[in-house]
Structures are given as C-alpha cells and as structure tokens.
Amino acid sequence: MKITFKLYATLQHLLPAHAVDNAVEVEVEKDISLHQVIDKFSVNRADAHLVLVNGRYFDCEGRDEPGVLVEGDVVAVWPPVAGG
C-alpha cells in the first residue's frame, strides 16, 4: 500500500532527493509498524520524538505494533522541536 512520509527540521536531510515539500510517497507492507517506516529512512528511532499519523500524535509505546497504517495515511516525523 502507499503512504506519504514526511520528515522535517534537522532530520530532513535523510529524505530522498525527489522529496517535494518534505514529503515522499512510499510503498509499504500492510503489516508494517511505525518504527519500521522510520527505519526505512535511516532515522534514529530516538530522534523521532514527534510522530504524527494524519496529524495525530502516535505514542512511543505503539510504534512497534504492526498493521496500524492504512492506504493513504500520512506519517510525519520531527526530532524534539519547540518555538513560540
């Protein structure tokens, strides 16, 4: 299935060159976990502080669970960030 993967801030250099607006479409297995998605882009799991699926925060505890994503989901990842 296809999902969209977004990577931001000090992690954005890990995106492939064809990424547009910090996003790439990627083909993944249906039973993939969030950690496995993150691994595909060589993001250190400890750096993936803010993980959003369709804009909603996804807790650390569930990131090893398989099959949490469906076709068309948008996964967005940030390291620890803040501003104001």
Next chain:
Amino acid sequence: MAWTRQILRVNLTEGTCIAEPLNMDWANQYLGQRGLATRYLVEEVDPKVDALAPENKMIMATGPLTGTMASTGGRYSVITKSPLTGAVACSNSGGFFGAELKNAGWDMIIFEGKAASPMYLHIENESATLVDASDLWGKSCWETDELLHAKHQDPQIRVACVGRSAESGCLYSAIINDLHRAAGRSGVGTVMASKNLKAVSVRGTLGVGNIKDPARFMKSVKAGKKVLAENPVTGEGLPALGTQVLMNVINEVGAMPTRNMQEVQFEGASKISGEAMLEPRASDGKPNLTRNGGCFACTIACGRISTIDREHFSVKDKPQYWGNSGGLEYEAAWALGSDTGVDDLDALTYVNFICNEDGMDPISFGATVAAAMELYEKGVITTQHTGGMELKFGSAEALCWAVEQSATGEGFGADINLGSRRLCEKYGRPELSMTVKGQEFPAYDPRGIQGMGLTYATSNRGACHLRGYTVSSEILGVPEKTDPLTTDGKAGLVKAFQDATAAVDSAGLCIFTTFAWSLDDISPQIDAACDGDWSPERLVEVGERVWQLERDFNMKAGMTGADDTLPDRLLKDAAKTGPASGKVCELGNMLPEYYQLRGWSADGNLTAETRSKFGLPS
C-alpha cells in the same frame, strides 16, 4: 548584577530625571522586571486612566539576572496600560538594550507625564539627560538608531525607539531595540510616542556586580548552560531552524489559523516554513536564511537573520532592503502568511522588515490585515475605501501595500492601525475580529489545541501565547505530552504554565530556556545572585502573585469575567479539516475549574481570601 537597587524616574512634563532607591520589599515579593514593574504600575497609575493620557506611566524594567552571564540574561520588559486592550501591557524584548541599561546601573526607568515637544532620553551610566528629538520625529526606527549612533559617536550605545507608526497613533505599535528586537505587543510603542518620547539611548560600563555569591552563581550558570547545550531543542533545533520550525508542525496538527481563522490548515504552509527558509532560491542560489543570531548572553541563538530575493517585486527598486536583517520568526510568518493566505516567503520577509523598521507588531498587523481581507471579500470594505487596492486573501501585493500604509498611518493605513477589533467595529462586523480583550491571536487555533483556548481567554494582556504556552505540552511533548483535543486537566496545566512563565519573565531570562530548564535549573541561578532564599516553590509563588496582581489591575480597569472569552467563530464554528475536524474550542469545560484553582469567584473576581493570601495591595 542582581538588583542595582536604583531606579530612574523620568518626568517628561517637568523635564526631570531623578534617581531613587528600588523598593526592596516589593523586589522580594515580585522579583523584578514583569512582576516588580507591575507592582509599581499598580501603585502609581489609576487602572481606569486613558492609556494615551499623560497620567499613564510607562516602565522599562530589567530583571535581577539581566546583564549577568546567565544564559539569555539580557531581557527587559515594558509595562504600562495598553491602548489596544485597556488591560495591563507587558511586552518583553531581547537584544542588547536591557543588559546595557542594567550595566548603566539601573533596574528600571519609570516614564511619567508628557513632554511638550519630542525628546529622547540619553543615559551614560549615572548620567541621564532628556534631549530634544525634533530632528528624530518623523524618522523610522532604523533611521533613529543610525542618527543616534552618529550623533553620540559611540557604536556601542543601545537604542530603543518608536517609528512613524507609533507617532501616527497606530494602536499596535512596538518599541524596537537593536534594530530588530521588539517589545512587540499591546501597543507599548503607542504609549511611548504619546508621551513625545522618541527614543532611549543607553551606554553602560559599570559592569557586573552585586551578586550575592559569585562563585556559586558562576557554577550554577555553567550548569544551566550545559543543560541548554545538551538539550536537542535548545542546543540544536532552535539554532538551526528557529521558531519557524513550528510552521509545518502546527499545520500538520490542524491548528494553523488561516484566512482570519476561518480555517485551521494552510495549503501554503510549507512554502513559508523554517525548512523553506533554508532552500536555495532560483535567482541567486542563496537561501532566505543568512544565519542565526543570539541576544545578549544567549547560548541558544534562535534568531533568524535573512535576506529578500533582490528580484522580488517588493524590493526590486529598493536596494536599501537588499541587506540582511531580522526575521522571519514563526509568529510573524504565521500572521503575515497563513492568516492573510499569502505563501510568498520573500513578501513576508519584506513585510516583516517594514514592521521592524517602523515599529509595528507583526502579529497584530497581520491579523488586522486578515480581518480587512475578510471584510473586503464580504463586500464590506471596497476599493473605494482602499484607494483601488484589491484586498484579497492571498495577495502578496496587497499585503506589501498594507504594511507601507500602516508604517505611516496614511490612507487606509489609518484603518489598519486601529487593530482588528476597532476596524471590524468601524465597518459594522465586530464578530469578524479575531481578538481577546482587543488583542489579536497568535499562531495556534484553540480548536486544535484546547488548552490554548483557556490560555487566550484568561491571558492578562489579551490573546497571547507568551502568557502560558501549553502548546509545549499539548503538541510538542515538552516536558510531557498531553492530548491537544481534550479539555481534561487543562485548567491546571494552563495555570502551571502561566505561573512559571510569570516567574521567568520577572527574572530577566528568556522563556525559551524552559524548553530545557525547569524551575529546578533556574532557581539556583537566582538564589546565588539575589539576596534571600529563591527556591523553585518560592518562584512559583512569585509567579502566581504576579498573575493575581495583573488580574487585579484589569478588574479595577473595568474588565469582568465576561471578558474571559473567545470569538464565536472559535466557540461555535467547528474546524473543517485535520485532527480537530468537527471540534470547537470547549472553553466552558475549562473556565470554571480554572477560576476555582485561581481562588476566584464563579464570575471571575479575586476573593478577599486570595487577595490576602498573596498580599495584594488594596
């Protein structure tokens, strides 16, 4: 130094500058800066005073750690009654001015009265003189800064001043120091100009002293800096992307106020984000961002120093704007960008430059233009009002035109300079003003971040993110993640953020340290610098006392619990997209519990018991 124990009282009516001792009883209760200056304001100003009358006073105040080696210890605040809100105004700025003032030997300056003609105050250590400023009146902040440096032949003086917008009565004018740092919100610059005070220039060479335990202070300061350096937010994220890192985050979570808060996500967010500022542009291969920049003593250095594409329409024929300058910060980028629907990064950078050059708060300016754009699209404002300009959402041309109008107050600029509330009232559509207590919202839609709805509704200076930044917890997971879409526990969360923030604002430190520091990191630094015992618990108590005092001023000024609310758009019109889709801000679920935690009556008044608990003046 900790407190210099000396304040400067400048009577502009009489033309006098008189030193007097700092009230140390109040310093022990309110610490410094925000809290201590508010205590002076409460003592000396009738809360019902016309904010632009000579009877209002304006205080520039440092904190005990301002001018020390504590990281970020360079802050000062401007405290007065706001002409925009009618509430207490307290605007905090970085740069180098505050530290210079402290190094000249002053904890604060109280300005009272009104000069008969334009003046500026020049300080060289203990010497303070009011000087004729006829030649500066009518000049921008940038020209004023340059002229004062040339006049005094001293590259090291620091200047805080107002621009042409304040002179023309713009109600959201800022005080600009060091060219691009601002005491930005609530119209503190408007008050300064109303006193015929154009600028304050200061040179301080007295150095650091008066620290209670210098060895312990340096040890705790060093420990604090280590925490900031090793934290991924303050050590890496903020220097690299600045506050603008939030643009994509807040849009993704569906809390990006867009087109006068009609929507919660902006399709052009990625084009005006911190990431976009790093992208090389087509014309010259250079990115918008030149480098980061730090304020006095800051070891975070989140500031953005940027350039505009010389080929961009806004500056093509204006080489004076080809150099680099301050911005964009997230709050400016949001208000000038998504709220007006403009996704042109160079246009936003130009508009931000002009806001700095002539001293406008870019949040209030952008949000007011957004309201004007909605009025235009609804046919209420027409090209007859604007002199032909089509004030459509998404028009970078209209935005750049509007900022030039606002800078001088000419033409339609006089309407924009009213701020959103008065503009919408003037055109008979008050419900379109996205304000609380008359002040425009910052960059977080409370339908998507529920706690921020309570923060805004109860903020003592009107809609503001810097009075209790629960975004940190609700979205960013600092220090702990909470659910942004629920109201459970938010009353306590908001109160805790508000009290801690008031303490930090009273110390002379930057609130951004709290992304890494808790009060356990801050307390040893204050405790080693200042006489007395400054435990984390005492700092929380001070913070809450400051909050109660500000609230008391506002209630005496005529506000009531009914002012603790949000525009109907946020309470009744559900978000249309994103995670908050279908949700409104459930303020009513949080407010009663908040009042209870504050020790206020059900209608929001301070009880006698609460007044007594915090030793508030009668």
